Amino acid sequence: MTVIERREIALVDLLDRLLAGGVVITGDITLRIADVDLVRIDLNALISSVNAQVPAPWGDST
Amino acid sequence: MTGLRYVYAVCRPFDAALQSQLTGVAGAPPKLLHHRGLVAVVSAVPERDFAEEPLRAHLEDLDWLTATARAHQGVIDALTTVTTPLPLRLGTVFRDDSGVRMMLEAREGDFLRTLDRLAGRVEWGVKVYVESAAGESAESPQGPDTENGWAAGKAMSGRDYLRRRSQRVKEHESGLRKAEEFAERLHEMLAAHAEDSRLHAPQSAQLSGTSGRNVLNAAYLVPRAQSEEFVEIVDRTKGEMPGIRVELTGPWAAYSFAGEKP
Numbered sequence: 332m333t334v335i336e337r338r339e340i341a342l343v344d345l346l347d348r349l350l351a352g353g354v355v356i357t358g359d360i361t362l363r364i365a366d367v368d369l370v371r372i373d374l375n376a377l378i379s380s381v382n383a384q385v386p387a388p389w390g391d392s393t
Numbered sequence: 394m395t396g397l398r399y400v401y402a403v404c405r406p407f408d409a410a411l412q413s414q415l416t417g418v419a420g421a422p423p424k425l426l427h428h429r430g431l432v433a434v435v436s437a438v439p440e441r442d443f444a445e446e447p448l449r450a451h452l453e454d455l456d457w458l459t460a461t462a463r464a465h466q467g468v469i470d471a472l473t474t475v476t477t478p479l480p481l482r483l484g485t486v487f488r489d490d491s492g493v494r495m496m497l498e499a500r501e502g503d504f505l506r507t508l509d510r511l512a513g514r515v516e517w518g519v520k521v522y523v524e525s526a527a528g529e530s531a532e533s534p535q536g537p538d539t540e541n542g543w544a545a546g547k548a549m550s551g552r553d554y555l556r557r558r559s560q561r562v563k564e565h566e567s568g569l570r571k572a573e574e575f576a577e578r579l580h581e582m583l584a585a586h587a588e589d590s591r592l593h594a595p596q597s598a599q600l601s602g603t604s605g606r607n608v609l610n611a612a613y614l615v616p617r618a619q620s621e622e623f624v625e626i627v628d629r630t631k632g633e634m635p636g637i638r639v640e641l642t643g644p645w646a647a648y649s650f651a652g653e654k655p
Contacts, residue, residue: 340642341603342459342462343600343601344642345463347594347610347649348480348612348649349480350482350483351649352480352648352650352651352652353480353481353485353648353651354480355481356400356481356496
């Protein structure tokens with residue numbers, strides 16, 4: 332593979348993946364300390380407080 | 394090790410050693426916890442920061458979240474050089490090693506299936522932005538008029554003003570529509586060159602700190618061996634259409650494809 336220019340990863344790109352992606356472990360056997368879904372809602376509130384939500388151009392087709 | 398267990402990823406066993414300098418989210422080096430045919434990559438984290446209440450509070454602190462997200466990514470990145478990790482959601486914490494082992498055992502089948510699906514694949518991110526005044530005038534359609542007309546002291550009739558403003562709104566709408574059509578075509582084409590794809594919500598300009606309006610924020614699952622070709626396809630679309638910017642990020646571990654298929 333060719334060397335691809337790697338700038339520092341933008342925080343938003345990282346959060347798209349770390350807060351919306353990754354395997355979510357739920358269930359009684361886990362401590363499930365982090366309710367990240369809830370936190371994501373808070374983050375969205377934070378974001379929309381500085382900027383009107385940009386609507387998706389088309390429906391989520393995946 | 395004492396404290397809680399933060400889990401970054403689940404992998405199949407691998408031979409290579411992790412970089413000795415690697416540190417995890419709370420500064421402790423990540424360790425490999427083997428259980429049957431799987432390996433959890435874990436590090437000790439203190440209860441004062443990672444128990445439920447403090448963690449919840451910390452996640453709303455953008456500086457803390459930034460540092461933690463970068464440390465998590467650092468571990469995942471190191472893993473991608475030696476294996477194909479299955480990344481876990483940020484902030485997955487267990488009481489102790491036996492909790493991690495129980496989780497591995499309970500989800501063994503799912504993990505093995507997903508690891509097979511992702512083996513040798515990476516994720517590429519592609520974003521499309523509408524540049525140009527079209528994107529900005531959406532926020533304040535009368536902005537340019539104020540500069541060119543009123544502020545310069547030129548007389549402008551109400552009808553002229555309204556006509557110019559409606560013209561700008563039309564230009565903006567047609568620019569945005571073209572960009573959306575471009576993004577949709579690009580997405581279809583890239584999805585055809587990928588094994589799977591996901592659409593993320595468009596990013597807010599305030600949060601990303603980049604110019605232009607984000608109309609496509611997508612992720613594509615591509616075999617490593619075909620990544621060069623995929624990158625070339627994306628590169629060819631750059632500059633294809635004036636006023637539109639295409640950005641590529643990656644290769645990422647397959648964060649966006651770690652869940653079961655929707």
